[in-house]
Amino acid sequence: MRERIERWGYAAYERLLQRELSGTPSHVAVIMDGNRRYARKQGVETTQGHSEGAETTEAMLHWCDELDIDEVTLYTFSTENFDRPEEQREYIFDLVEEKLRNFADADRVHEAEVCIRAIGETEMLPERVRGAIDYAQRRTAQYDRLNLNVALAYGGRAELLGAARDIAEAVDAGELDPEDIDADTVERCLYEGPTCDVDLIVRTGGDERTSNFLPWHANGNEAATFFCTPYWPEFRKIDFLRAIRTYQNREASWRTTRARRAVSLVQAVEDAELSKARQVLGRFCDALPSKERAAVEDDIEPVAD
Template sequence: MRKWFRRQVSESYQRMLRRQLDDTPTHVAIIQDGNRRYAREQGDDAPEGHREGAETTEQVLEWCDELGVEELTLYAFSTENFDRPEEELEPLFDLLESKLYEFADADRVHENGVRIGAIGDVERLPERVREAVTYAESQTAEYDTLRLNIALAYGGRSELLGAAREIARDVESGELEPDDVDVTAVEARLARHTTRDVDLIVRTGGDERTSNFLPWHANGNEAAVYFCAPYWPEFSKADFLRGLRTYESRERSWRQSRTERAVALVRAVTETELADARAVAHRLRSKLPSAGAKEVSAELERQRGADPAEGAD
């Protein structure tokens, strides 16, 4: 009875959060933190935490499909993770390999049109993981309803450094002119599977940092960030919805700010133009007969009175 009541309360809360959302981010990126700490608190080894975290990943894919998120990027394995003990790395590589094959063959992936792609220095991974990446990408290459980017052996600085080196080589070889080095040139040399800027970063596990994750696509876009306490295996749909609510709140604030700036600009331009018109009218009145001067003054007053209506149009 107690479990049933908690489930009912949780589902009611989720429905309330869902009703509060008008806009859904197009691209969500998640730092899946806390697997090892979760395992320790449960009395298990780190691999068990990673396995339970993989189940959360499957749920998040379903939520994204349900809510209309078009791209999801998961920080599954960073370049710093190579420093972990061998007894932890090998089971993690086994899990990555098995989950990539499982995702690539899952009916729901094909039914929902999920395209899987890896970003990062994949060549640093064991051959068996690289083969799983190739298989998952090839099996889903024709889909584009939801893009699932899995960051493996990924580091944001390394990605930018790689793009800078490639640009330098292309300029030196004459394939690229220095004046042609622009945003498009840089983006063409970044992760090939990330197709758009990140709207929202979610980090689980309680730490409030973005850990060198997607600096070009997220930080460059001033993505909304939602930090939450639950470890990744504990991450719930309510947590996800609260993250989306953070994004919407940021968007609402930006829209209001942009509106206020636009209104201020219109007012400033209007005031300047009116001031210029008054100066011109003053000069003209001194050179016109009295009837003409009165007509110029009337036209100035008419423009001044019409201005608020024009601004509201």
């Protein structure tokens, strides 16, 4: 009876969270932390923690498809992970190889038109993993409905350092004028994979840090972050919906902040420009949702006097 009540409560809360969502991020990046700690808590082998974590990954991709999220980047194996014991590394490599090939052949992946790509120093990986990467990328290259970036042998500093070296070499060779270097130049030198900036970073396992993950695409975009205590194998759909709600609330806060800045700008302009500025401000505020528009109405009133 208790389990039935808990299931009912879970389902009801999930429906409530989904009704509260008014928008979803385009690009979600996930740090899937806690597989080993979950295994220790359950008193099972570390390998089982990774296996159950892989099942959570499959479930999350299904949630992303349901919610029309365009892009997902998974922090699967960092450059620091090469320091782990060989037995752990080899098991993870075996699991990554198996899952990449399974994903590439899965009907669900093809029905959802998922494009799989690997980002990172992939040449550091065993040949069998590189073969699986190549297979998955070739099998899904024609799709673009949901982009799945699998970060393997990935490190954010290594990515930026590599980009800096490429740019320096181009300048030294006379192929690039230093005056022409801009954000687009840097982006062209980053790992091929993410098609847009990260809107939301999710990290499980209790740690509140982003661990050198996508510094250009996430930190540069001031992505929303959601840290939660469940280990990755325990991560549920309601946790994911909470993460999206965090993103949604942050976006609402940013819109309100921008509206208030617009008010301040109008208040600062000369009288000769005031009429035009009021028109711009009015159109800006009309585009806000009603709750956010109400949040700046008190600031707007003095401008209208």
